[in-house]
Amino acid sequence: MFKSLLTMALAVSTGVLPLLAQADRERSHGHSPIPSAQLGPRPFFLVDDMDDSRLKRELQACAARDKKYESTLFSIGHRGAALQFPEHTVESYTAAARMGAGIVECDVTFTKDKELVCRHAQNDLHTTTNILATPLAAKCTQPFVPATFAADGTRQKAATAECRTSDITLAEFRTLRGKMDASNLNARTVAEYLNGTATFRTDLYSGPSSGTLMTHKESIELFKNLGVKMTPELKSPSVTMPFQGFTQQDYAQKMIDEYKQAGVPARDVWPQSFNKDDVLYWVKAEPAFGRQAVYLDDANTVADLPSAAELAAYRAQGIRIVAPPTFALLTVDSRGNIVPSQYARDARLAGLDIITWTLERSGILADGNNGFYFQTFDSAVKREGDVMRVLHVLAQDVGVIGVFSDWPATVSFYANCMGLK
Numbered sequence: 214m215f216k217s218l219l220t221m222a223l224a225v226s227t228g229v230l231p232l233l234a235q236a237d238r239e240r241s242h243g244h245s246p247i248p249s250a251q252l253g254p255r256p257f258f259l260v261d262d263m264d265d266s267r268l269k270r271e272l273q274a275c276a277a278r279d280k281k282y283e284s285t286l287f288s289i290g291h292r293g294a295a296l297q298f299p300e301h302t303v304e305s306y307t308a309a310a311r312m313g314a315g316i317v318e319c320d321v322t323f324t325k326d327k328e329l330v331c332r333h334a335q336n337d338l339h340t341t342t343n344i345l346a347t348p349l350a351a352k353c354t355q356p357f358v359p360a361t362f363a364a365d366g367t368r369q370k371a372a373t374a375e376c377r378t379s380d381i382t383l384a385e386f387r388t389l390r391g392k393m394d395a396s397n398l399n400a401r402t403v404a405e406y407l408n409g410t411a412t413f414r415t416d417l418y419s420g421p422s423s424g425t426l427m428t429h430k431e432s433i434e435l436f437k438n439l440g441v442k443m444t445p446e447l448k449s450p451s452v453t454m455p456f457q458g459f460t461q462q463d464y465a466q467k468m469i470d471e472y473k474q475a476g477v478p479a480r481d482v483w484p485q486s487f488n489k490d491d492v493l494y495w496v497k498a499e500p501a502f503g504r505q506a507v508y509l510d511d512a513n514t515v516a517d518l519p520s521a522a523e524l525a526a527y528r529a530q531g532i533r534i535v536a537p538p539t540f541a542l543l544t545v546d547s548r549g550n551i552v553p554s555q556y557a558r559d560a561r562l563a564g565l566d567i568i569t570w571t572l573e574r575s576g577i578l579a580d581g582n583n584g585f586y587f588q589t590f591d592s593a594v595k596r597e598g599d600v601m602r603v604l605h606v607l608a609q610d611v612g613v614i615g616v617f618s619d620w621p622a623t624v625s626f627y628a629n630c631m632g633l634k
Contacts, residue, residue: 249281250313256626262598268605269598275630282313287608287633288624289444290314291571291617292333298418299391300341301331303425303435310439313625316483316615317441319432321468322448327459328383329429329467333394336451338376340396342389342426345374345403349388352380354451359401371398372406379452383428391424392416413576429468433475443472444483444507447491462498465491469499479505483568485536487511489527496531503531507568510537515589521559528563534614535560536568540589542611543603551593551602557611569607570617572600572624601627608633 257276263269293305294312301320309317319331336354338344345357353376360372374396378386393410400406410416418424427435429445436443447468454461465486472482479501486492487509496503508527512518518541519527527535542557560567575583579596587594594603604627607613618624628634 250284250622250625250629251311252282252313252622252626255620256623259598259601259623262596263601264596264598266602268601272601272627272630276626280629282625282629284310284313284315284441285625285628285634286315286442287615287628288312288314288316288621289568289615289617290317290441290621291574291619292318292320294620295394296573296619297415299393299424300333301427302391302423303427304418304423305391306427306432306435307439309621310436310441312620312622313629314618314621315441316444317436317439318444318446318485318617319427319429319436320446320448321429322378322450323456323459323464324378324381324383324386326382327457328386329471330378330383330386331427331429331432332378332448334448334451335379336375336377337394338378338380338389339374339406340409341394342376342391342424343407344376344381344389345407347389349381349385350376350403352385353377354380357403357406359406360399368399372396372400374406377451379450379456386426389426390419390421391426392419411576430471430475433471433477437475437477442481442483443477444485445472446485446509447488449488461488461490462494465494466498469495469502472502483507483534485509489532492532493530504533506532507534507536508532509570510535510541512537512541513585515541515554515556518556521563524556524559524563524565528565532565534566534568536570536617539569539572539586539603539607542567542569542613543590543606545590545593549593551590551606553606553611554589561612567611567613568615568617569611569613572604572616572618573620574618 260272290309292300294308298305298308306317320333321329322332322335323329350356355375357374360368361370362368393414393416395409397405397409445468447465482502483505484495484502485507489508492506492508495506542554543551544554546552575586578594583591616624
């Protein structure tokens with residue numbers, strides 16, 4: 214549970230009061246707050262599913278030891294624990310911390326009244342919350358439009374909607390509940406549209422008493438109480454900037470200011486952005502925070518990746534950490550082994566530290582065609598346990614300093630077994 218209680222004001226304002234009451238009950242009975250990571254069965258299932266190898270035997274030996282698994286900075290909760298919990302919610306963040314994520318992510322965007330909130334995108338409320346089923350649907354940039362079909366049942370036009378945090382005020386945002394990020398493009402009704410969760414995920418934690426949304430300030434207080442460090446991502450606005458006089462630099466500065474106001478030391482924060490200008494702004498205007506600023510790479514294919522010269526230029530500009538998608542860092546050699554890519558070697562030679570995203574986000578691996586994150590090495594992935602081989606190459610051969618995951622327990626287990634802090 215939480216290391217200490219959030220303030221009553223926070224509890225009332227966010228609807229976190231039931232969670233805090235439970236925390237208080239546990240504290241009164243002498244329970245320690247997250248004394249060790251609680252990994253659950255998944256990491257052990259993955260190890261057992263591996264092909265026989267030295268790595269499998271080493272991980273099995275680790276699993277057999279009577280040991281406590283500790284929180285580790287190598288394990289980063291991507292949107293919390295989004296494999297099963299609605300992303301960017303109290304419940305998702307808390308689950309990530311329980312699973313040993315030493316760093317947890319709040320993606321940061323802003324409301325109509327320019328308050329910072331945790332959402333993966335400014336325009337994702339229609340897929341990540343219940344807004345379309347509330348009166349606030351009328352305020353959406355694009356209210357729900359049902360799919361249309363030909364007489365033979367062929368879909369002619371997909372269902373659409375677009376709801377932005379900038380469409381509503383913070384007070385209105387607080388009335389929403391988070392759900393699994395999904396939509397049904399064949400939907401004829403709002404209820405059908407909201408019912409699109411992938412089969413490898415679950416709606417078990419998306420009920421009316423869960424999915425508690427958070428402001429950025431509230432996420433900071435929650436993370437402090439959970440004892441985790443923080444990696445906020447400044448999301449690209451869907452609105453034209455400046456927005457009502459709010460410039461991009463104002464936005465970048467406001468995010469940092471909220472950490473300073475909360476007394477969070479810069480060493481506990483890894484601010485991120487896909488916009489290099491944001492990262493360079495922090496490097497120059499907030500050097501203590503800029504030192505750990507992360508430049509996210511938005512490459513969709515290998516052809517989109519920066520060259521060795523471009524990576525060296527990043528370092529010369531003061532960028533110290535890059536974060537590409539996992540496919541950028543791995544490839545397959547002539548013997549079918551997963552090995553570091555040219556990009557990985559170039560980034561290390563440029564003196565850049567590397568974080569990567571995102572593990573446990575691609576569903577069932579054994580059926581192949583694992584998509585975006587596996588595109589450069591999918592031929593070497595045959596079963597669920599191969600995710601441990603991927604982690605091993607990332608950690609030992611590429612030398613990443615952290616891995617984002619939708620289910621942090623897997624990375625936490627590996628890091629504990631390998632002595633990664």
